[in-house]
Amino acid sequence: MEILLVGVDxxxxxxxxxxxxxxxxxxxDYLEWLRWPAGFTCRKCGGGGWRLGDGRWMCSRCSYRTSxxxxxxxxxxRMPLTxxxxxxxxxATAKNGVSALALQRTMEIGSYQTAWMILLHRxxxxxxxxxxxxxxxxxxxxxxxxxxxxxxxxxxxxRGKKVLVGIAVxxxxxxxxxxxxxxxxxxxSAASVQQFVSTFVAPGSxxxxxxxxxxxxxxxxxxxxxxxxxxxxxSRGEDPGGLLPGVHRVAALTKRWLLGTxxxxxxxxxxxxxxxxxxxxxxxxxxxxxxxxFHSLLTLTVGHRPVEYREVAVGHQRRKEPPTPPITPGYPGxxxxxxxxxPWRQGIKIHNSA
Ligand SMILES: [Zn+2]
Numbered sequence: 457m458e459i460l461l462v463g464v465d466x467x468x469x470x471x472x473x474x475x476x477x478x479x480x481x482x483x484x485d486y487l488e489w490l491r492w493p494a495g496f497t498c499r500k501c502g503g504g505g506w507r508l509g510d511g512r513w514m515c516s517r518c519s520y521r522t523s524x525x526x527x528x529x530x531x532x533x534r535m536p537l538t539x540x541x542x543x544x545x546x547x548a549t550a551k552n553g554v555s556a557l558a559l560q561r562t563m564e565i566g567s568y569q570t571a572w573m574i575l576l577h578r579x580x581x582x583x584x585x586x587x588x589x590x591x592x593x594x595x596x597x598x599x600x601x602x603x604x605x606x607x608x609x610x611x612x613x614x615r616g617k618k619v620l621v622g623i624a625v626x627x628x629x630x631x632x633x634x635x636x637x638x639x640x641x642x643x644x645s646a647a648s649v650q651q652f653v654s655t656f657v658a659p660g661s662x663x664x665x666x667x668x669x670x671x672x673x674x675x676x677x678x679x680x681x682x683x684x685x686x687x688x689x690x691s692r693g694e695d696p697g698g699l700l701p702g703v704h705r706v707a708a709l710t711k712r713w714l715l716g717t718x719x720x721x722x723x724x725x726x727x728x729x730x731x732x733x734x735x736x737x738x739x740x741x742x743x744x745x746x747x748x749x750f751h752s753l754l755t756l757t758v759g760h761r762p763v764e765y766r767e768v769a770v771g772h773q774r775r776k777e778p779p780t781p782p783i784t785p786g787y788p789g790x791x792x793x794x795x796x797x798x799p800w801r802q803g804i805k806i807h808n809s810a
């Protein structure tokens with residue numbers, strides 16, 4: 457597991473970004489460091505290698521040539537890496553995310569509107585990578601309709617444009633909520649909710665639902681079921697809407713985010729990727745270092761293992777041992793290169809086998 461340090465592994469929000477990523481070469485070096493923390497490693501044979509004049513790397517064993525951006529969202533882009541990085545930084549550090557319009561205005565590059573749309577879509581698509589740790593412990597699950605914000609469709613009859621969304625939220629003891637997951641559902645049938653629950657909630661967890669019949673078989677799916685009846689709550693004089701406070705809170709925040717940041721301009725076919733972005737931000741809401749999201753996005757970009765945020769350490773801690781630069785056989789040596797601020801090359805990631 458890795459411990460990430462602000463000011464070493466990712467920039468602090470206080471002006472470090474500009475200092476670190478002044479040139480495309482700096483950006484490239486950062487991506488290479490994320491992709492090959494111990495120096496270039498050949499994808500084909502695992503050998504080391506050296507950098508070619510055009511910025512690519514060549515394997516010293518099998519002569520395979522590649523670059524850190526090959527096959528990533530940066531592949532064959534016409535936009536300078538400094539612009540990509542700046543956009544990624546804005547996307548990451550805006551607390552509620554950015555719309556394409558806001559990004560375009562901030563970057564003051566009018567003619568790139570389409571590019572920004574693609575760019576935001578690409579960042580968003582990174583956030584839906586599978587393989588994340590499923591929710592566990594006690595988890596509230598429910599479905600709700602989201603969307604239908606198009607102008608002129610306000611009111612109950614907008615329902616045709618709405619999309620049914622499954623929501624799962626971890627319940628913390630004694631209070632508060634943990635992580636959440638959301639996904640578009642075809643319908644509220646037992647098959648649909650079973651697929652949703654088994655995708656996002658670890659078997660053995662306690663699942664709290666309302667009395668909807670589709671959840672009746674949940675014990676057979678490998679979970680402990682805690683159904684809460686709205687009718688029973690009402691007869692006890694309790695508020696039936698308070699039965700599943702976690703999912704209702706997440707649903708309300710999602711709707712507010714779609715209307716606020718994105719002015720409700722989210723088409724049903726793209727809703728899934730917006731939900732992924734919301735979930736990604738929600739699950740990192742307690743992190744005070746927005747630079748982490750920047751690091752995480754770029755890490756996902758170059759295909760490295762995503763980092764779990766609970767492993768993160770805070771502060772400008774340094775290793776006691778002197779830094780060892782990632783030298784690979786045949787590497788031409790760093791002395792000819794421009795002296796730059798590259799703190800990520802000074803700090804060394806702390807690994808353990810946990
Ligand atoms: Zn090779």
